Amino acid sequence: MTTTHVPASMAPLWQMDPMALDARLRDFLSEDIGHVDLTATLMIDEDSIGRFEMRAREPMTLAGLSVAARVFLLYDPTVDIEMSATDGQTVAEGTTLMRLQGPARSLLTVERTALNLIQHLSGIATLTAQYAERIAGTGAQLVDTRKTTPGLRALEKHAVACGGGRNHRLGLDSGVMLKDNHIAVCGSITAAVARARSRVPVLTRIEVECDRLDQVEEALAAGADIIMLDNMSTATMKSAVELVAGRVPLEASGGVRLETIRDIAETGVDFISVGRLTQSAPAVDIGLDDAPDDLARTPPSSPMSPPGS
CATH class of the missing domain: 3.20.20.70 (Aldolase class I)
Known part of the structure; x- marks a missing residue:
């Protein structure tokens, strides 16, 4: 069971225009990637498809879920994302937050930037919920x-x-x-x-x-x-x-x-x-793990829209 701290209508990032947000996220990606993701390019075939689930590894209040999804889509618009949680929810350990399917190179290149953001932001939301x-x-x-x-x-x-x-x-x-x-x-x-x-x-x-x-x-x-x-x-x-x-x-x-x-x-x-x-809020533990077999049989849907669109 989840507890929502904010209405679903408030979950999108209202403090920043989507254009400004995209510019900031591109800077974050550029900082991490540099010239090229050497590991992904050398080790993963270009046509390889990856299927992953983002999961909470401890109880937490969520923030930045749509921002993390947007990072993946900025890098590769062909990535398919299914959201299964929303910002403002308190979720239990093991909860699946989103499912991703698309070019494996893209997913693994973006993984750390997306996780850094959602772990940090959800840590703030979790501590805030405790104070509130x-x-x-x-x-x-x-x-x-x-x-x-x-x-x-x-x-x-x-x-x-x-x-x-x-x-x-x-x-x-x-x-x-x-x-x-x-x-x-x-x-x-x-x-x-x-x-x-x-x-x-x-x-x-x-x-x-x-x-x-x-x-x-x-x-x-x-x-x-x-x-x-x-x-x-x-x-x-x-x-x-x-x-x-x-x-x-x-x-x-x-x-x-x-x-x-x-x-x-x-x-x-x-x-x-x-x-x-x-x-001073500590980051929470969120991971990107291999998806179960049933996700592999699920046909991709259309990519999600950017926050605020």
């Missing part, structure tokens, strides 16, 4: 950060969404966040918010980082749209929640762990941002 489960029923929402691998941000944030988290800023152009150094340069929270407010696009929100209650009070008076409670104790967070009294959303951040996130959520904050989701 800890705060279920509290009203607090789990969000990610910009602590992502360069070049993989959109994919990693997709994985967070698959695990039941929400995305914070996709980039520096997604919102104004006034952190301690910005405030120091401007002289005060009041001055920093006033300067940002005078220039910011009208639909863009301003968030202010605070690590003391007097700063929370100043940020509120200055007209901040969101206030971040940075590395505060849970007792101080509770006081901040009482002080703000629902006038603006509050985000808790800094050193959040599985062991502490429930206590943080119960202070009454609206959001909890966790850098560990994308910065």
Whole structure:
């Protein structure tokens, strides 16, 4: 039995246009292949057909399944792919995720790039699901950060969404966040918010980082749209929640762990941002194995469409 963390309609990668995604995936393939896959070219006949199954080798929450499939199709559009799972599902050990049939050279050339992506992204989704489960029923929402691998941000944030988290800023152009150094340069929270407010696009929100209650009070008076409670104790967070009294959303951040996130959520904050989701998630174990004989007797269907098409 599988548990879906996100609706099927949300499973495609919404953070990146399909054209941009294809360009990124081609770069990944080029990095791994170099001039030629020497082993596959020397050892496998050009007309040899391969039949494989991608399987989960441990329990996990899936992310990047359609991305991994797209890698195979970018390299060889004649590969036939049958999807048997979807992003956002939690699957058991041994679950078949997809079946592939096509030129054996192509399948084995692309195997590592595809597996690297889905193992990494599913690791993020799996860890995110664990964090999200800890705060279920509290009203607090789990969000990610910009602590992502360069070049993989959109994919990693997709994985967070698959695990039941929400995305914070996709980039520096997604919102104004006034952190301690910005405030120091401007002289005060009041001055920093006033300067940002005078220039910011009208639909863009301003968030202010605070690590003391007097700063929370100043940020509120200055007209901040969101206030971040940075590395505060849970007792101080509770006081901040009482002080703000629902006038603006509050985000808790800094050193959040599985062991502490429930206590943080119960202070009454609206959001909890966790850098560990994308910065420290271990990859899960997924393999590409020989398909059973019955797959060999299954005629190929038409190749799947690219994500977002």
